[in-house]
Amino acid sequence: MNPTSINSTELLPSSSKVTPSGVTNETFIKVINFDFFYGKKQTLFNINFAIPSKHVTSFIGPSGSGKSTLLRNFNRMNELLPGVRHEGDITIEGRSIFDASIEIIALRRRIGMVFQKSNPFPRSIYENVVFPLRIMGCHKRAHLNETVERSLRSVALWDEVKDRLGENALGLSGGQMQRLCIARAIAGQPDILLMDEPCSALDPIATAKIEELIVELKKEFTIIIVTHSMQQASRVSDLTAFFNFGKLIEFDHTNRIFTAPIEKQTEDYITGRFG
């Protein structure tokens, strides 16, 4: 991998917070005037921004700022909860994900999700990875085997587990389990990978490995990561969005957010002067 030289545009203020300057990839996910309600309570207010493909975008902000809620809207996981509704739109490649012609199941198959607590099924390592294929009705042994190896290699887990694919996944270490969950999430070859605080329960070395993985995976996937660790956001992401009280406060190049944010709220939050 060639060291990319630091672009001085990353240090210049963006013309708008919707699309940071210097982002060449075309817009992949677009959030348009998006409001979200949980029962009577509004949790997201008029969110507008565009996420480019093959980048890592991190969402930071205090608890209850709406970053996870927005993340769970991209694959409509919020709809599993009672009494939720939204206004506005989210589009992927220009198509609304809320369109009646979009099957929610098909949408979720294009979007992998990794959760805060690693949640492998209490099955073998092998069966965990092939689960997305099994639910799509694929049971061809050769294809399953190939997927297992490819996915586990992508998450740098193959060498560690290749001799015990039949063992229960719950016997792995915390970091390995989370990497297994990432392998499972990418086994169905989605386009987008959503990560909801994927390292919050891991030790620093396991965290570093996952972070390295995220950087590696952005060559293939558009990655959105919600994290409470600003350091993590700064280490892994290309773009950072700061949320507060359900509003998008600032969206820009990560380097700019952590060197010279425009909004005072952002500055106060990342420097620990909040409230």
Added chain:
Amino acid sequence: MAYSRSHILTPFTEKLDQIHSSIMTIGELARANFKNAICGLFERNDDYCNNAIANDEEIDLLEMQIDREGLYIMSRFQPVASDLRYVISSMKIGANIERIGDQVVSIARRSRKINEHPEVPELHELDKVIKLAMKMFDDALRAYTEENETLALHIKTQDKQLDRLNKELNERLILRMQDDSSKIPIYFNLIFISRCLERIGDHAANIAEDVVFAVSAEDIRHLGS
């Protein structure tokens, strides 16, 4: 303990490698300019001098880039321990090399002035000073790449020797001035060049101090002076 820039997180390693290679580039440039300026003086060729002056702009830009890279690493990867020292030292070394570049520009300017006059044999009085200053600078760059603490500490002792050589040269040239007042401008410029070389030695010593700090977390500035 040898310092390894390699980390689990590849971009971190890459950015550390990048700042390292930027330091090497700025060091090579400054070294080449230094040689140009000296060539201009000894071969009485203004082209060399002009080259050295023009190329300094690139050194200035590189210094700014090194600072940007250091800031980038600090804001994005929160380096600690040896990494933190490495980044801070690299930024300071970049600044010192830039100052060396400035001294080289002064030397080039003074050389052009000397070249306006007929050649004087006293020019070669500078030989020892130039040799030592150049060696110190080379050693400083080598100490940085090799993380060689011993070499860095050796540079500090050479610095005193350079100061002494400079002082002796100044005294001799001042005596000559009294003998032959027509050559005062030449001697005067030679004294200035010698002073620049002495300053280059100081910066090389600063680089050595930064290397020692990066390698062993030891602050050896202002000791026993």
Added chain:
Amino acid sequence: MMIPHSNPPHHFFSNHEKKTSFLRLWSNQLLTTLCVLFSFFTLVPLFSLLYLLIHKGLPLLHFSVFTKLPPPPGLHGGGFGNAIIGTITMVGIATLLSAPIGILGAIYISEYAPHSSLTATVRFIAKLLTGIPSIICGAFAFALVVLHTGQFSALAGGAALSILMLPTILLTSEQALMGVPSSYRDASYGLGATPFQTIWRIVLPEALPAMMMGMMLAVARAAGETAPVLFTALFSQQWASSIMEPTASLSVLIYNFSALPYHYQVQMAWTASLVLVAMVTGTNILAQLLFRRKFQ
């Protein structure tokens, strides 16, 4: 390196601390002793019951009690093979009737519509049903089955027991399903599984051991009930040839024989009790062994 300004010395264990910790220590030990003592007391009735059963029931326990028909009042010999078969048949019928409804109902209220008002109603009624006296279940089955078919039968007995079992199966199954970590569901839905795939492939396999345990509990309880079968299946001195005729059961046999003035019949009631308890306990142990969770 010097530690700057340490605080003025203070005693880590002050006298005051010692006194309270002494008191705390004593009250703690007292409570522990009481707990051990009372948990021991709970074992007393259980063991005395077992002792009584074995003491009184063992003398007549021969292989023949499993194969022979009950003796007429006053006569010796015979057994209660038909009652054992009858109990197994009726509990089997009851399980076949109640398990599908209970399990599917539990899946619906726990997985498909956990927040609907129908769910709340079902859950509330199931809880009410657990409190209904078993004799009411018998009366209901009598009205529903016996009056319609015009005879007492194993089917009617099974129906009565199924009403008794249904809320237990529903509620324990729901508990079992709720015990499956929601993170599994998140993972499954997040990967694009349908609700059916999520339930069938992920949730049910996880909940199955606990669901089976709940079912076995219901079975054990139903096997011991007398009142619901008393006037639905009645009793029979003969081997049953179909489920549509009056059928003997262990519980009714115990009830009948223990009321007789003959010593032999009373003793046989004790033996039948021993067999019933052994069957119920055996079922439970079997369930534990079969459905113990394979992974923590």
